[in-house]
Amino acid sequence: MTTLADRWNIQPDHIWLRGRQPEHVVQEGEDGIVNVYGYPEASAVLTDPEAFSNDVDRLMEGDQALTGKEDRDGSLLGVDPPEHTRMRKLVGHAFTPSMITRLAPRIAELTRNLLDEAGGSDRLDLVESLTYPLPVIVICEILGVPTDDLSLFREWVDRMARSASGLFDGDEDVDIAAAQRRVPEMLDYLAELVADRRKSPRADLIGDLIHADVDGERVTDRQIVTFLKDLIVVGHATTSAVLGNAVLCLDAHPEVAARVRADRSLVPGVFEETLRYLAPGAMAARATTRDVEIGGLAVGPDRLVMNWLGACNRDPRQFDRPHEFDPARDPNPHLAFSRGIHFCLGAPLARIEGRIVLNELLDRYRELRVDPGEPPVFLPLPFVIGVTDLVVRTA
Template sequence: MDGQGADDLVYDPSDPAVMADPFPVYARLRDEDPVHWSPSVKSWIVTRYDDVRDLLLSDHLSVNRLVRFYTARPPEEAALLRDLIHYLNLWLAFRDPPDHTRLRRIMRHAFTAPAIERMRPNIVEITEMLLDRLETRGAARVDLIREFALQLPAFVIMDLLDVPRDRLDDFKAWSDDMAVFIGGARNATDKYTRAARGCRKMSAYFRDLVAERRRDPRPSFLMDLIEAQDDGDSLTDDELVATCILVLFAGHETTTNLIGNAALLLLRHPDQLASLRADPGRIHGAIEEVLRYDGPTNALVREVAEDHVLHGRHLREGDRVFVMVNSANRDPRQFSEPERFDITRTQNRHLTFGQGIHLCLGAKLAREEGRVAVQALFERFPELALDPEEPPEWLDAMVPRGTRRLPVRLKG
């Protein structure tokens, strides 16, 4: 690769120490090698705020990165991944204009601010139900991810899509299978087989559900998607299935990590937790600071569409690029005292939900779930504490950022 970085500086996301705390490495990369070639992931790693923002807005990069990957697979792998790639290529996240423009225009009719506001009572109801269950555990040690942060957004999304709540275990298993491929797991040996299986089962379920809802219409978010039109254009059945998979997968994973990271950060920063308890109105700023300081999206993935040079590095067409959102969000060139977790921070233009045409459609919903969940959790359990005997277990992933397990004690 063209250009020369620091000889002793290597970004290896499979290193458990980097999984747990990547930020010291990010700081070195920003200062010493802001466009870094990582041999371990065979990709460019871009870490400075201005570069990340500009690349997310640039025509030099494309989100349509699966076609090249798929065509390079050997025949057996290609056959295994065929359905998975078909549906992923229909996601907004993997489409460039004009296809992206058309899809987003249609989908925005279902993702309006009033629609999100109408979801709030359901978010509150689910939150209280899960906290009631936790309260029966007394002072027990619990995994806050499995028993709260995962279930809350999953139930919200399942309700939106008319999926019965008793199917949670099925959908969690299917989503986990897909996540090892989409999230960039580094240590999974069977990720193609698992991802193909998860996609096959989830797509079959949603295809049947869309057909049923067409036969038996009823007011719902899913019905809004089915009926959404822009100048007479609507989603095809394959696009509807793909969008349901995207909403369920992305909608619950990101918010699970947001809630888990928020709980962990507030417990590790008792002064900030005390500030929030003294003034519950600070919950808005608290969630924004969590999104900046250690947000649920570690990186966004792009493919170089046009050769260009950045900081002396020659990025070639077809190269893969990880734009490191969580590094950008701690860049001292953009944020004052970026290593300080401060829920009263006012200048907080983080990049967690992306930029430009790919700005996350579900950002409003994620924020609302995060605010409701975190505030209610600490109100219900004022003695909540991290388990001193068992540390958090971080996800093995390049793209999402969160804990797989977060052991806590509910009461002292």
């Protein structure tokens, strides 16, 4: 059986994408890293923030650190309670599912506009025309960023992606922190935007964050800027990747695509099953804080633990027929949005965008077939599965 991963040579080292599981659900590598491939084992790690810290940078040296301490003030990434708890309450007060739900009509309008701009040919560059620009536009509209400035954000995100890619292409001149620090103008822009909102309040996410109050505590301008930067970079990358992955999954399973066209109630299931079957975030890292046991393996403190979510999402102990793509799978408790206190804050937004985009594509085009003459190009990052180029034939 030729799998989707074999067909397009997706991450050759990720054997679970090819219908196989690692020999052991928990393995200790020669480098001392503990790799977790099992669903219950990873779930236990992700839901125990006391034993497994989200601050993995403290185990890194020099340029291998993802961020500096100053870069994490206001971030939900790489931090632990109580800082994480406090910040999550503050930003969660403004970034609510009900607020995201109100965006649905506008997301549908933006999707239609982008597809109109792509033209009526039988060839669609899906990433260039839709899955790349849409998440950026949506996030920027949530923030109240002027439309004329949207191109700036795309340039900044591109620059960060190129910096990060250089790390794994053997570019010794690129350090991990540079992936974000090479865009100081974005941080300056966001700081000016926050300052402007303090002077002239508006009904947008920045205004909500400025006035967010939990137990009498407010968010500082610096914290708001850090949170917005993370939202733009991580929120955009994840949503863009999963939208492209969903189209790839449907292309690889034409019988499923036919079922979904005939029964649109399956569309939300397509999005969830894509998150399980071809999760954009392949790994979630943690650092042990004390002696622990993971799947029977004794692990000491200050050890890096890599939870391979793509493998966990295909663990036969949790999922029946794990290597089948089934949009009717219910329940589908995948780990693509993580688990526990670090569950993805932007999950409701990603889910609404996914449902809307898939329905709009199915409404507009009779076919969505990957052009064999123009195979998809995948991100060169080992921890992210998503396309940078995806051309589909629509008729």
